[in-house]
Amino acid sequence: MTVGVRHAVLMGVSGSGKTTVAMGVARELGWEFGEADLFHPEANVEKMRAGTPLDDDDRLPWLQTLADWIAERDAAGTSTVLACSALRRRYRDILRSSGAQLDFVHLAGSKELIGSRLVARQGHFMPGSLLDSQFATLEPLEEDEAGITLDLAHTPSELVALAVEYLRAG
Numbered sequence: 001m002t003v004g005v006r007h008a009v010l011m012g013v014s015g016s017g018k019t020t021v022a023m024g025v026a027r028e029l030g031w032e033f034g035e036a037d038l039f040h041p042e043a044n045v046e047k048m049r050a051g052t053p054l055d056d057d058d059r060l061p062w063l064q065t066l067a068d069w070i071a072e073r074d075a076a077g078t079s080t081v082l083a084c085s086a087l088r089r090r091y092r093d094i095l096r097s098s099g100a101q102l103d104f105v106h107l108a109g110s111k112e113l114i115g116s117r118l119v120a121r122q123g124h125f126m127p128g129s130l131l132d133s134q135f136a137t138l139e140p141l142e143e144d145e146a147g148i149t150l151d152l153a154h155t156p157s158e159l160v161a162l163a164v165e166y167l168r169a170g
Contacts, residue, residue, distance in 0.1 A: 006031070006079045007070050007100045008167055011086035012107035013134035015118040017156055021107060022083035024160035029081070029167065032073060036084035039065050053133040063094040074100035087137045092145065105163045106141050109152030 008031075010022040019035060026033035040048075044058050066084060073080045086092050086104065096102050115131055141147045148166045150159050 001099055001101050002074050002077050005074050005077055007102045008081045008105055009086050010083050010105050015114040016107040018083040020156050021159045022081045025163045026081040028164045031079040031081050034080055034082040036066055036082055053130055063091055067095050067098040070098040070100050088139045104141055104147030106149040107152055108149050111135055113152055
Protein backbone atom coordinates (compact mmCIF):
# COMPACT_ATOMS: atom_id res chain seq x y z
CA MET A 1 0.00 0.00 0.00
CA THR A 2 1.43 3.34 -1.07
CA VAL A 3 1.12 6.03 1.63
CA GLY A 4 -1.41 8.73 0.74
CA VAL A 5 -2.81 6.80 -2.20
CA ARG A 6 -6.48 5.84 -1.97
CA HIS A 7 -8.86 3.76 -4.02
CA ALA A 8 -12.65 3.82 -4.08
CA VAL A 9 -15.05 1.33 -5.62
CA LEU A 10 -18.51 2.65 -6.49
CA MET A 11 -20.58 -0.51 -6.19
CA GLY A 12 -24.16 -1.62 -6.71
CA VAL A 13 -26.46 -3.40 -9.10
CA SER A 14 -26.65 -2.54 -12.77
CA GLY A 15 -28.51 0.74 -13.29
CA SER A 16 -27.60 2.20 -9.89
CA GLY A 17 -25.52 4.97 -11.46
CA LYS A 18 -22.07 3.63 -10.61
CA THR A 19 -20.37 5.00 -13.72
CA THR A 20 -21.99 8.44 -13.55
CA VAL A 21 -21.20 8.92 -9.86
CA ALA A 22 -17.72 7.37 -10.10
CA MET A 23 -16.79 9.69 -12.97
CA GLY A 24 -17.98 12.67 -10.93
CA VAL A 25 -16.03 11.54 -7.86
CA ALA A 26 -12.87 10.96 -9.93
CA ARG A 27 -13.21 14.40 -11.53
CA GLU A 28 -13.81 16.09 -8.16
CA LEU A 29 -10.86 14.37 -6.43
CA GLY A 30 -8.50 14.30 -9.41
CA TRP A 31 -8.22 10.50 -9.20
CA GLU A 32 -8.02 8.11 -12.16
CA PHE A 33 -11.37 6.64 -13.23
CA GLY A 34 -11.79 2.98 -14.13
CA GLU A 35 -14.85 1.29 -15.64
CA ALA A 36 -14.93 -2.38 -14.58
CA ASP A 37 -17.27 -3.29 -17.44
CA LEU A 38 -14.44 -2.58 -19.87
CA PHE A 39 -12.32 -5.28 -18.22
CA HIS A 40 -14.83 -8.09 -18.95
CA PRO A 41 -13.67 -10.61 -21.53
CA GLU A 42 -15.88 -10.72 -24.61
CA ALA A 43 -17.34 -14.09 -23.53
CA ASN A 44 -18.76 -12.45 -20.37
CA VAL A 45 -20.21 -9.55 -22.35
CA GLU A 46 -21.88 -11.93 -24.82
CA LYS A 47 -23.29 -14.02 -21.97
CA MET A 48 -24.84 -10.94 -20.30
CA ARG A 49 -26.04 -9.54 -23.62
CA ALA A 50 -27.88 -12.85 -24.13
CA GLY A 51 -29.58 -12.41 -20.74
CA THR A 52 -27.56 -15.08 -18.93
CA PRO A 53 -26.23 -14.12 -15.48
CA LEU A 54 -22.52 -14.57 -14.90
CA ASP A 55 -21.43 -17.22 -12.42
CA ASP A 56 -18.40 -17.14 -10.15
CA ASP A 57 -16.26 -18.95 -12.74
CA ASP A 58 -16.99 -16.05 -15.11
CA ARG A 59 -16.41 -13.35 -12.50
CA LEU A 60 -13.28 -14.52 -10.69
CA PRO A 61 -10.69 -13.88 -13.46
CA TRP A 62 -12.36 -10.52 -14.16
CA LEU A 63 -12.18 -9.54 -10.48
CA GLN A 64 -8.53 -10.59 -10.27
CA THR A 65 -7.76 -8.41 -13.30
CA LEU A 66 -9.42 -5.49 -11.48
CA ALA A 67 -7.42 -6.18 -8.30
CA ASP A 68 -4.24 -6.22 -10.41
CA TRP A 69 -5.25 -2.88 -12.01
CA ILE A 70 -5.74 -1.34 -8.54
CA ALA A 71 -2.41 -2.76 -7.30
CA GLU A 72 -0.57 -1.40 -10.36
CA ARG A 73 -2.06 2.08 -9.87
CA ASP A 74 -1.28 1.92 -6.16
CA ALA A 75 2.37 1.02 -6.83
CA ALA A 76 2.55 3.95 -9.26
CA GLY A 77 1.19 6.33 -6.61
CA THR A 78 -2.09 6.91 -8.45
CA SER A 79 -5.40 7.07 -6.56
CA THR A 80 -8.38 5.57 -8.40
CA VAL A 81 -12.16 5.43 -8.52
CA LEU A 82 -13.55 2.21 -10.00
CA ALA A 83 -17.16 1.67 -11.08
CA CYS A 84 -17.72 -2.03 -10.31
CA SER A 85 -20.75 -4.02 -9.19
CA ALA A 86 -18.78 -5.82 -6.41
CA LEU A 87 -22.06 -7.45 -5.36
CA ARG A 88 -20.74 -10.09 -2.96
CA ARG A 89 -18.36 -9.79 -0.06
CA ARG A 90 -16.07 -12.44 -1.55
CA TYR A 91 -15.85 -10.33 -4.74
CA ARG A 92 -14.90 -7.30 -2.63
CA ASP A 93 -12.34 -9.49 -0.83
CA ILE A 94 -10.69 -10.22 -4.17
CA LEU A 95 -10.50 -6.48 -4.88
CA ARG A 96 -9.05 -5.95 -1.40
CA SER A 97 -6.38 -8.57 -2.20
CA SER A 98 -4.71 -5.78 -4.21
CA GLY A 99 -3.19 -4.68 -0.90
CA ALA A 100 -4.27 -1.10 -1.55
CA GLN A 101 -6.29 1.13 0.79
CA LEU A 102 -9.77 0.51 -0.59
CA ASP A 103 -13.12 2.09 0.33
CA PHE A 104 -16.50 1.05 -1.05
CA VAL A 105 -19.38 3.39 -1.83
CA HIS A 106 -22.56 1.33 -2.24
CA LEU A 107 -25.23 3.05 -4.33
CA ALA A 108 -28.42 1.45 -3.02
CA GLY A 109 -32.03 1.83 -4.09
CA SER A 110 -35.21 -0.09 -4.63
CA LYS A 111 -35.63 -2.62 -7.42
CA GLU A 112 -38.49 -0.49 -8.78
CA LEU A 113 -36.38 2.68 -9.00
CA ILE A 114 -33.41 0.94 -10.58
CA GLY A 115 -35.65 -1.03 -12.92
CA SER A 116 -37.18 2.19 -14.23
CA ARG A 117 -33.68 3.52 -14.90
CA LEU A 118 -32.70 0.37 -16.79
CA VAL A 119 -35.75 0.67 -19.02
CA ALA A 120 -34.65 4.19 -20.00
CA ARG A 121 -30.95 3.28 -20.45
CA GLN A 122 -29.63 2.70 -23.94
CA GLY A 123 -26.38 1.38 -25.35
CA HIS A 124 -25.41 -0.94 -22.48
CA PHE A 125 -24.92 -4.69 -22.82
CA MET A 126 -26.60 -5.51 -19.48
CA PRO A 127 -30.33 -6.11 -20.07
CA GLY A 128 -32.88 -5.16 -17.42
CA SER A 129 -33.95 -8.81 -17.30
CA LEU A 130 -30.85 -9.56 -15.20
CA LEU A 131 -31.83 -7.12 -12.44
CA ASP A 132 -33.52 -9.82 -10.34
CA SER A 133 -30.36 -11.95 -10.40
CA GLN A 134 -28.28 -8.90 -9.42
CA PHE A 135 -30.49 -8.20 -6.39
CA ALA A 136 -30.41 -11.90 -5.46
CA THR A 137 -26.59 -11.81 -5.58
CA LEU A 138 -26.17 -8.49 -3.72
CA GLU A 139 -24.63 -8.66 -0.26
CA PRO A 140 -24.64 -5.16 1.29
CA LEU A 141 -21.49 -3.88 2.96
CA GLU A 142 -20.83 -5.39 6.37
CA GLU A 143 -19.80 -3.38 9.43
CA ASP A 144 -16.17 -4.45 9.17
CA GLU A 145 -15.87 -3.31 5.53
CA ALA A 146 -14.50 0.19 4.87
CA GLY A 147 -17.28 1.99 3.10
CA ILE A 148 -20.56 3.85 3.08
CA THR A 149 -24.02 3.17 1.66
CA LEU A 150 -25.73 6.04 -0.17
CA ASP A 151 -29.44 6.18 -0.99
CA LEU A 152 -30.33 6.57 -4.66
CA ALA A 153 -33.11 8.95 -3.62
CA HIS A 154 -30.34 11.58 -3.93
CA THR A 155 -29.55 13.16 -7.30
CA PRO A 156 -26.33 12.12 -9.04
CA SER A 157 -24.66 15.42 -8.09
CA GLU A 158 -25.69 14.92 -4.44
CA LEU A 159 -24.32 11.38 -4.54
CA VAL A 160 -21.00 12.66 -5.91
CA ALA A 161 -20.84 15.28 -3.14
CA LEU A 162 -21.65 12.73 -0.41
CA ALA A 163 -19.10 10.23 -1.74
CA VAL A 164 -16.41 12.92 -2.00
CA GLU A 165 -17.19 14.10 1.54
CA TYR A 166 -16.82 10.54 2.84
CA LEU A 167 -13.58 9.91 0.94
CA ARG A 168 -12.04 13.22 1.98
CA ALA A 169 -12.85 12.46 5.62
CA GLY A 170 -10.77 9.34 5.02
